[in-house]
Amino acid sequence: MSSNMSVLIIYTGGTIGMVMDQETQSLVPLNFDIIKEQLPELNRFQVKLESLSFDQPIDSSNMSPDIWKELAGVIHTNYDSFDGFVVLHGTDTMSYTASALSFMLEDLSKPVVFTGSQLPIGMLRTDGRENLITAVEIAAAKENGVPIVPEVALYFENKLYRANRTSKSSAEHFEAFTSYNYDPLATVGVSIRYN
Ligand code: ASP
Numbered sequence: 001m002s003s004n005m006s007v008l009i010i011y012t013g014g015t016i017g018m019v020m021d022q023e024t025q026s027l028v029p030l031n032f033d034i035i036k037e038q039l040p041e042l043n044r045f046q047v048k049l050e051s052l053s054f055d056q057p058i059d060s061s062n063m064s065p066d067i068w069k070e071l072a073g074v075i076h077t078n079y080d081s082f083d084g085f086v087v088l089h090g091t092d093t094m095s096y097t098a099s100a101l102s103f104m105l106e107d108l109s110k111p112v113v114f115t116g117s118q119l120p121i122g123m124l125r126t127d128g129r130e131n132l133i134t135a136v137e138i139a140a141a142k143e144n145g146v147p148i149v150p151e152v153a154l155y156f157e158n159k160l161y162r163a164n165r166t167s168k169s170s171a172e173h174f175e176a177f178t179s180y181n182y183d184p185l186a187t188v189g190v191s192i193r194y195n
Contacts, residue, residue: 005140006048008082009035009132010074012067012097013057014090016115016132019122027120029057039121041133047140050082060090060116063097071097072104075112084111084139084147088132091116091168091176094154098163102152111139111149114163115156118174127174131156134188141192148194153185160186 011017011032018027019038032053036042042049052074058067075085089097098114105112115135117128135155141148152163157175165182186194 004048005046005084005142006050006082007084007086007136007139008078009049009051009086009088009136010071011051011053011057011088012060012063012071012090013054014060014088014092014094014116015120016088016090016117016128017053017057018120020120027122029053030121039129039132041129042136045136045140047136049136058090060093060097063090063093065100068097068100068104072101075101075105079110082110083142084113086132086135086139087112087114089114089116091118091156095163095166095168095177098152098154098166102162102164105152108152109147109150111141111147112152113139113149113160114152114154118171118176127157134192138186138192141194149185158188159184160188160192 017030019030021028032051035051113135115131119126121128154161154163154166156177161179165179166177169178170176
């Protein structure tokens with residue numbers, strides 16, 4: 001992965017972006033302006049990372065087609081400036097948003113990788129760190145200068161799926177998504193195996 005790669009992380013809301021406020025001991029949205037301070041692992045990527053957060057991050061049960069349009073607009077506006085995009089989204093309706101975007105973003109030639117988590121990123125056993133870090137790696141992945149996954153995809157718990165084939169299948173397990181009629185686009189273990 002070369003250092004002139006760039007990925008934009010867009011936080012729409014949902015569990016993944018929550019951290020514990022030490023004073024009040026309640027969960028509050030992470031300040032995405034300082035995401036690299038909060039997640040120092042991100043500094044180890046040789047990828048230029050920028051992030052932006054929706055003004056009012058929402059629980060994904062409040063998602064709407066108007067917000068799909070807003071999200072598509074953010075990607076459209078920034079399309080030429082980045083090699084890939086990671087969209088952080090609540091898990092409950094992530095498949096719907098990701099499917100809608102897969103139809104809205106015509107002629108896509110760059111990765112748009114949706115991810116989220118079952119536990120807030122600020123919690124000890126969170127699945128959010130791995131999901132975010134691997135989603136960034138996939139969004140930046142190129143082979144011979146060409147993006148490996150030039151489509152809207154959804155990454156969760158070691159599997160990358162075609163977004164519009166997914167559905168949330170568990171509120172309990174870290175493996176929360178299933179793609180019933182389409183094999184994963186990639187499986188992640190010691191290395192990322194693209195199919
Ligand atoms: N209720 C949350 C949401 O979908 C759950 C999550 O993020 O996983 O926004």
